[in-house]
Amino acid sequence: MEGITIGDNSNVQDNCTLHTGNGFALTIGNGVTIGHNAIVHGCTVGDNTVIGMGSILLNGAKVGKNCIIGAGALVTGKMEIPDNSMAFGNPAKVIRNLTEAEIEDNRENAEEYVKLMMQEVK
Numbered sequence: 001m002e003g004i005t006i007g008d009n010s011n012v013q014d015n016c017t018l019h020t021g022n023g024f025a026l027t028i029g030n031g032v033t034i035g036h037n038a039i040v041h042g043c044t045v046g047d048n049t050v051i052g053m054g055s056i057l058l059n060g061a062k063v064g065k066n067c068i069i070g071a072g073a074l075v076t077g078k079m080e081i082p083d084n085s086m087a088f089g090n091p092a093k094v095i096r097n098l099t100e101a102e103i104e105d106n107r108e109n110a111e112e113y114v115k116l117m118m119q120e121v122k
Contacts, residue, residue, distance in 0.1 A: 007032060007047065011113035016040065021059040029065065031110040043075070046083065048106045063087075066103045 002020040007030035024042025035053035043057045046065030057075040064083035074090040
């Protein structure tokens with residue numbers, strides 16, 4: 001079985017499934033937000049990326065840094081989503097590049113979840 005790596009300041013929300021596949025490790029970068037009910041299976045997710053609620057990422061998929069994967073999107077096996085991209089749909093398609101403001105929103109979103117966690121730890 002392959003390993004699961006989750007980077008610093010990343011958050012995995014309720015009812016998500018994180019899994020590996022034979023020959024497919026799961027690597028989640030730093031500052032990643034994985035929305036409720038997402039299935040993230042044997043793939044790579046770059047830093048400062050948001051995976052929308054109910055999205056499915058399959059074995060071998062690669063999502064770059066500073067991305068948004070829309071709610072309910074299907075990122076099929078071996079699909080590559082380039083850095084700074086917004087992708088929606090089933091199968092997922094790159095719609096456009098993210099703006100600097102959206103990239104900053106991704107970062108702030110992850111930071112808010114870290115703050116919430118720290119309040120719970122107190």
